[in-house]
Amino acid sequence: MRKRTLGTSAVGAVGLGCMGMSYAYTTGGWDDEVSARVVGTALDLGVTVLDTADVYGPYSNEILLGRALRGRRQEAFLSGKGGLVAGERGGPVPDGRPEHLKAAAKASLRRLGTDRLDLYQLHRVDAKVPLEESWGALAELVGEGLVRNIGLSEVGVGELQRAHAIHPVASVQSELSLWTRDALRDVVPWCAAHGCGFIAYAPLGRGFLTGTQHSRRDFADSDRRLRLPRFTEAAMREELRALEPLKRVAERHGVTPGQVALAWVLAQGDHIVPIAGTRRPAHLVENAAAADVALTPADIAELDAIPQPSAPRY
Secondary structure (H helix, E strand, O other), X not given: OOEEEEOOEEEEOOEEEOHHHOOOOOOOOOOHHHHHHHHHHHHHHOOOEEEOOOOOOOOHHHHHHHHHOOOOHHHOEEEEEEOEEEXXXXXXXXXXXXXXXXXXXXXHHHHHOOOOEOEEXXXXXXXXXXXXXXXXXXXXXXXXXXXXXXXXXXXXXXHHHHHHOOOOOOEEEEEOEOOEOHHHOOHHHHHHHOOOEEEEEOOOOOOHHHOOOOOHHHOOOOOHHHHOHHHOHHHHHHHHHHOHHHHHHHHHHOOOHHHHHHHHHHOOOOOEEEEEEXXXXXXXXXXXXXXXXXXXXXXXXXXXXXXXXOOOOO
């Protein structure tokens, strides 16, 4: 696996998002034993960034990952997140209070069976708590030796500058794919200019860019993607037409559309690490191989021309 840099560590260019093993995506059900094999396969292939959060489950994803990493913890770059909690209506809500973040990080360490996280991220900025207070709490975790690096998720440049003035921002985690390119305007360039990594979540458009999802019938009724505007029947029909260039590029290289989608994300900057989620070992192998797909400038221009979805993310 080719290497990139996150914080102070060299990591595999493609990472593994672990959320779908325990939370939100239920198509085909969850199987902890198979998911543990996916984690082991990832480490075998040099896919070292393993991303989780306490709200995934909640807590069950961290417990699963902790079990899967027994005896292999040192091979992984373990990335956690805190600052989202289950709300009264079931959906997650921000909690950026310093006391909550510090307690949440320590609880995550216990569930993950480790004494230190390689990266701990503020999952969302809490509008009720000054960012400086939340970020200061994460910086204290670094000082206590519980966290090596700290990062932010779904933030703008203004928030990054405020945080960076207090403690270096090691990474930003936001959605980035052929489907969602907003971060390329300012956040991705800011990261490049400040030695900050960018962790691209949903780099496969929540699975849509693999070309295997054609209708809402492809999802279990409990799958949270069905609540998103881009997964209405009308939106999916529209976007299926937009996938044709992706398929053409894939055919030219003899790879899958999903591998091309990941290669496009990787081509946006050497500081970017896409974390593609999967619950299947074969898909993990396919995603890892995307690091070796060399897109030409003509390929990238053709992919860049794919129209953005008319429906919003959320």
